[in-house]
Amino acid sequence: MTMKKQRYDVFILTCTLVAFHCCSCFYLPGLAPVSFCVEGKDEGEDCKASIQLFVNRLDSVESVLPYEYDVFDFCQDAEEQRPSENLGQVLFGERIESSPYKFSFKKEQKCVKVCTKSYDPSNKDDKAKLDFLKKGMELNYQHHWIVDNMPVTWCYDVEDGQKYCNPGFPIGCYVTADGRPKDACVINAEFNKRNTFYVFNHVEIVLTYHSGASEGWRGARLVGATLEPRSIKHDDENNLSCDGGPMDIPADPKSKIQLTYTYSISFVENNNIKWASRWDYILVSMPHTNIQWFSIMNSLVIVLFLSGMVAMIMLRTLHKDISRYNQVDQEEAQEESGWKQVHGDVFRSPRKGMLLAIFLGQGTQTFTMIFITLFLACLGFLSPANRGALMTCAVVLWVLLGTPAGYVSARMYKAFGGEKWKTNVLLTALLCPGIIFADFFLMNLILWAEGSSAAIPFGTLVAVLALWFGISVPLTFVGAYFGFKKQAIEYPVRTNQIPRQIPEQSFFTKPLPGIVMGGILPFGCIFIQLFFILNSIWSHQMYYMFGFLFLVFIILVITCSEATVLLCYFHLCAEDYHWWWRSFLTSGFTAVYLFIYAIHYFMSKLLISGIASTILYFGYTMIMVLIFFLFTGTIGFFACFLFVNKIYSVVKVD
Structure with a gap:
């Protein structure tokens, strides 16, 4: 009886350990954490160095019609990839695709050129593309970017000292003919030209990560992704500074317009935020x-x-x-x-x-x-x-x-x-x-x-x-x-x-x-x-x-x-x-x-x-x-x- 009881106890203990191990390794489908490592250090199949930014459809509260990212003639990925989408994403109209914004973990960069777009108002195709871009700014269409299955949010201060994190950011804004700034144009006093569009062609991205050095797992996990959109006029695309004035587009341009898209990327370590609760700062800041x-x-x-x-x-x-x-x-x-x-x-x-x-x-x-x-x-x-x-x-x-x-x-x-x-x-x-x-x-x-x-x-x-x-x-x-x-x-x-x-x-x-x-x-x-x-x-x-x-x-x-x-x-x-x-x-x-x-x-x-x-x-x-x-x-x-x-x-x- 003693031997049988010991075997039974060993069997129960083994089953308990196996069940605990399975539960500790369980994640919802598609929601397993991804570890990132510095390029050349501990990089492997379970720890990546490259960070891919994905873009989703653009939408507006002033129009029910969403549009794909490529329709607005933004910078496109030369090796465009589209992750597989489930039925719900297709029915909801989500169109996720890769972007030319690619980063290396903990590699900070300043004022990096993505691409340059030129528009000649005398050219019919260029004029149509520019008109569509201006229409999108007038209707306040919003970007929706994704990093490691997280929305890249635009966090800004609102009344009563509170901070609001928007899971999207505008492609630009418009100052009306009577000098009234619409939507995001109110955030910058330099947006003061009448009947003018200001395109946000520069983004300053901050990725927050949680290090696993003291927790027994390799690399780090992303727990936050924020950005700040800016409008910068680049006079020389080969000598970028990202300190110039705003990029303005007249409502009725007469000369050729050159639009250069740039970005800056920085990384911040924060071990107080757990990977499982990385969405909290977005949800808590919702206005309702x-x-x-x-x-x-x-x-x-x-x-x-x-x-x-x-x-x-x-x-x-x-x-x-x-x-x-x-x-x-x-x-x-x-x-x-x-x-x-x-x-x-x-x-x-x-x-x-x-x-x-x-x-x-x-x-x-x-x-x-x-x-x-x-x-x-x-x-x-x-x-x-x-x-x-x-x-x-x-x-x-x-x-x-x-x-x-x-x-x-x-x-x-x-x-x-x-x-x-x-x-x-x-x-x-x-x-x-x-x-x-x-x-x-x-x-x-x-x-x-x-x-x-x-x-x-x-x-x-x-x-x-x-x-x-x-x-x-x-x-x-x-x-x-x-x-x-x-x-x-x-x-x-x-x-x-x-x-x-x-x-x-x-x-x-x-x-x-x-x-x-x-x-x-x-x-x-x-x-x-x-x-x-x-x-x-x-x-x-x-x-x-x-x-x-x-x-x-x-x-x-x-x-x-x-x-x-x-x-x-x-x-x-x-x-x-x-x-x-x-x-x-x-x-x-x-x-x-x-x-x-x-x-x-x-x-x-x-x-x-x-x-x-x-x-x-x-x-x-x-x-x-x-x-x-x-x-x-x-x-x-x-x-x-x-x-x-x-x-x-x-x-x-x-």
């Missing part, structure tokens, strides 16, 4: 971070308070009704009233039952996708450092969740007494995804026409269609097969053959006022988070507080359920038994408030101009609204469905 804690907690307290009130009213009122209706003596003595009177009609099949079943199937698919995606985001798998992971995860999950969509749609359609099961299956697989794809394709045509980098390549569109028809549609058929094969849902009460006449309703129990009021409370618990989500999409800010977002998601589910159940109870008490569609539309109406808020955000927060950008904004917003409509409507429907089944199975109705 300090106010978001109070705003979110305030919203959650209000929503929890209102939800508690709704739950208390429902429990107390319903408990009294059930107690009264189940008293035999009173039941024989008094006439039935309220929601019990409509027990013979409450489960009567709704009109347009097939369409409702289709919406419920797609809503179930969407709800499950959102829940799993947010849960994985809370675990850190979908952080901003893992580029494109959020969209990739959402698309893959949606494709793989076709089975629940087909199953729920088939079960509900069968419960409604439907017989056209082939039409139901096809529409479940094709209707809502088809609307979204058609909208997405039309937006993509506009992007193609505008030459934007956000345009999805034809091959990617084919791949998305292959995922839809090759995986999602067959899985929907499989789910529908099991849904139709399963026995029909049994209701707790029988349905009368002749429909009961509905008495005249008051204003508040009519369908439209109830539906409009039902979406207010759910929208109230999301509009704060909605502001930051729209900022991350349209103002190009990073969104990383997925823990709060998941909590708001749970609150939204609870609020949609309670608001729908409460209004459903009021309608049944008014002897209106048409609750099927009303339960779906009551919580689904939150999507209408979402659309109204998107219009308000567009008019008050964004500076977007141009017909193409406006169409793109509202086109993509409609996709969001449709998805949100299916998601919230399904929550309200099933909450009401369970509620109605429960109350009519508890009371005595015969």
